[in-house]
Amino acid sequence: MSADVELQGVSIAFGDFYAAKNVNVKIEAGEFFSFLGPSGCGKTTLLRAVSGFLEPSEGKVLIGGQNMSGIGPNKRPTSLIFQNLALFPLMSVADNIAFSLEVRGVSKQARRKRADELLDLVALNGQGDKKVHELSGGQKQRVAIARALAVEPEVLLLDEPLSALDLKLRQKMRTELRAIQQRVGITFIYITHDQGEALTMSDRVGVMNDGQLEQVGSCYEVYQAPSTPFVATFVGENNAFSGKVEKVSKSIAKVNVEGTSFSGSVGRTTLGDPHPVGVGDDVIIFVRPESLSLAKGAKAPKNNFSADIETIEFEGNLKNIYLKSNKNKSIRFSVPSVFDTSDLTPGSTIELSFATESAIVLPSGPLALD
Ligand SMILES: Nc1ncnc2c1ncn2[C@@H]1O[C@H](COP(=O)(O)OP(=O)(O)OP(=O)(O)O)[C@@H](O)[C@H]1O
Ligand SMILES: [Mg+2]
Numbered sequence: 001m002s003a004d005v006e007l008q009g010v011s012i013a014f015g016d017f018y019a020a021k022n023v024n025v026k027i028e029a030g031e032f033f034s035f036l037g038p039s040g041c042g043k044t045t046l047l048r049a050v051s052g053f054l055e056p057s058e059g060k061v062l063i064g065g066q067n068m069s070g071i072g073p074n075k076r077p078t079s080l081i082f083q084n085l086a087l088f089p090l091m092s093v094a095d096n097i098a099f100s101l102e103v104r105g106v107s108k109q110a111r112r113k114r115a116d117e118l119l120d121l122v123a124l125n126g127q128g129d130k131k132v133h134e135l136s137g138g139q140k141q142r143v144a145i146a147r148a149l150a151v152e153p154e155v156l157l158l159d160e161p162l163s164a165l166d167l168k169l170r171q172k173m174r175t176e177l178r179a180i181q182q183r184v185g186i187t188f189i190y191i192t193h194d195q196g197e198a199l200t201m202s203d204r205v206g207v208m209n210d211g212q213l214e215q216v217g218s219c220y221e222v223y224q225a226p227s228t229p230f231v232a233t234f235v236g237e238n239n240a241f242s243g244k245v246e247k248v249s250k251s252i253a254k255v256n257v258e259g260t261s262f263s264g265s266v267g268r269t270t271l272g273d274p275h276p277v278g279v280g281d282d283v284i285i286f287v288r289p290e291s292l293s294l295a296k297g298a299k300a301p302k303n304n305f306s307a308d309i310e311t312i313e314f315e316g317n318l319k320n321i322y323l324k325s326n327k328n329k330s331i332r333f334s335v336p337s338v339f340d341t342s343d344l345t346p347g348s349t350i351e352l353s354f355a356t357e358s359a360i361v362l363p364s365g366p367l368a369l370d
Contacts, residue, residue, distance in 0.1 A: 002029040002186040003077055003154035005050060009059035012045050019045040021211040022059070027189060027204075029064075029154075032181050034190040034198040037208030038234065038368065043191040046208075047157050050189060051080045063155060079153035083160045085144040087132045093119070094128030097146045104151075118146035122180060138169045145180060155187040162197065174200050195235050199223065207231045209368075215270050225360070227270045232286045232360065234368035239292070239331050241285045242364065245277055253277055253361040255285050258327050262303050264359030275363055282364040289320065289334040291358035295351040304353045307331050309346050323350070 005027040012020040019042040027033040035043045048054040050061055052073035061068045068076060087096050095102075097118055098111035106114075112128070119128055122142035132140060141161060148156055158177075162170045178201045181188045192198050198205045199219040206216045207230075215227045226232035233240060243257035251266045251274050264285045266274045277283055295304045307323035319341055323331040333352060335341065344350065 001077075001152075001154050003064035004029040004031075005155055005187060005189065006062040006065075007046070007050075007059065008062065010046070010049060010056045010061065011058040012042070012049060012054065013057040018057075018211050020049070020056075023211075023213045025206055025213060025216055027187060029187055030185055032178065032188045032190065032201055032203045034192060034202040034205045035208055035213075036192055036195055036198040036205050036235070038193055041208045042211040043193075043208060044159055047080070047159055047189065047191055050155070051078050051157050052076045053080075077154035078157055079148040079151055079155075080157040081144050081148045081159065081161045083163060085140055085161070087140060087143060087147070089133045090131060092128065093124070093130050093132060093135070093143050096132055096143055097128075097150050099147065100151050114150060115146075118149055121149070121183060122146045123176065137165050138173060141165065141173055142176070145177070149184060153186065155189060156181075158188065158190045160192050161190075162192075163194075170197070177201060199235070205235075207234060209234070209366075225268055226286070226362070227268060227275075229284050229286075229362055229365040229367050232267075232284075232362060232367075237289050237332055237334075238286045239289065240367060241287070241329070243283060243285065245279050245281045245283055245361075247279060248277060252356060253283065253285075255283055255361060257285065260305055262305075262359065263356040264361040265357055267360045267362040275361075277361060277363060283361050284364055284367075286360045286362065287354045287358065289332040291354050292331075292333045292352045293354070295353035302353065303356065303359065304351055306349050306351050308349050309344055311346055312341060312344065323352075 007023050007025050010020055010023040011018055037043055049056050052071060063077060094112060094115040097115040101111045101114060115128055119125055122145050124142050162173050174197060202219060204218055205222050207214050207222055209230045215222055215231045222231060222235050232238050241257045243255040245253050246256050247254040252263055253266050254261055254263050262285050266277055269275055305325060307325045310322045310324055313320040317337055318334045319337055321333045325331055
């Protein structure tokens with residue numbers, strides 16, 4: 001069984017400070033949904049309100065259409081995996097997994113059977129008799145997942161469960177978590193500050209900033225069509241050029257950036273309508289590093305500018321080229337590693353351009369901090 005989770009106008013205050021502000025979202029039954037945002041933006045606080053460890057100051061949480069107000073964590077159809085896992089190190093793997101069943105009075109034999117089924121599910125077959133302290137980080141992670149699933153929750157809540165693992169293992173566990181979610185078919189609510197994690201696993205992502213949910217959408221939407229400057233710069237890399245609108249026609253805005261005109265597509269609000277930008281408005285035009293190209297030899301040059309190469313960084317599949325514009329603005333340009341960059345040497349000046357359709361114009365607002 002899987003349930004939907006709805007947050008209706010949820011605000012959570014600690015004294016005068018609001019850690020969550022008017023959060024509205026409906027997470028569908030069986031969905032893998034991630035709340036993505038920087039440290040301190042209120043992710044754990046929101047998850048605690050869903051699990052029942054905390055009551056919202058305003059608004060309500062509904063699970064399976066039922067108002068959860070006043071219902072404690074043990075009475076909710078949720079199970080929470082904490083960041084530090086909170087396993088019992090000296091107990092066997094099977095006893096850890098079946099712990100909550102023991103509390104509920106399930107017989108020893110039935111507990112062991114269920115633990116073995118769950119060990120199969122998380123690819124730890126036959127490891128039930130090991131002690132938890134004998135396991136690797138990734139294996140402990142899987143035990144924590146199995147333990148959380150033992151109570152057959154309708155919604156599994158995961159609070160940055162992979163943050164203690166190294167990069168390779170994190171990537172492997174992402175794929176496994178997604179596969180486990182599809183096998184059990186229940187709702188997963190995952191929180192993370194790692195956009196790579198959110199984008200690879202989720203059906204939809206909610207991007208949070210400072211207690212507010214700035215945008216909810218598919219991974220593709222939040223990356224390709226950010227609604228706010230914060231989302232544009234928190235999810236993936238982006239070059240941001242601030243300027244004033246000179247002209248708007250058919251959702252294309254011409255923007256004056258320190259004397260140079262750039263054109264880009266007007267971004268959409270979270271409701272899906274184009275942002276109402278007009279002549280004279282302060283805006284930011286966003287161009288992803290991979291949307292820039294060398295302007296050399298281009299006919300009818302448009303959206304062109306020159307910049308000086310500072311450094312070139314090799315990142316496996318990509319090369320990142322860091323530049324400074326003549327207005328001393330930092331710019332990042334990336335190309336696939338197979339691209340020949342032998343004539344792009346630090347200190348040289350190159351001409352770059354971008355397609356109008358690949359640039360997004362949004363009303364000015366705060367950017368994500370690097
Ligand atoms: N019990 C509390 N009392 C007072 N302030 C709190 C309490 N719990 C959280 N906060 C504050 O609320 C804000 C959000 O905290 P929260 O733990 O939800 O952030 P987070 O997004 O989970 O961050 P991280 O990614 O670092 O875990 C922070 O400023 C934090 O200091
Ligand atoms: Mg947290």
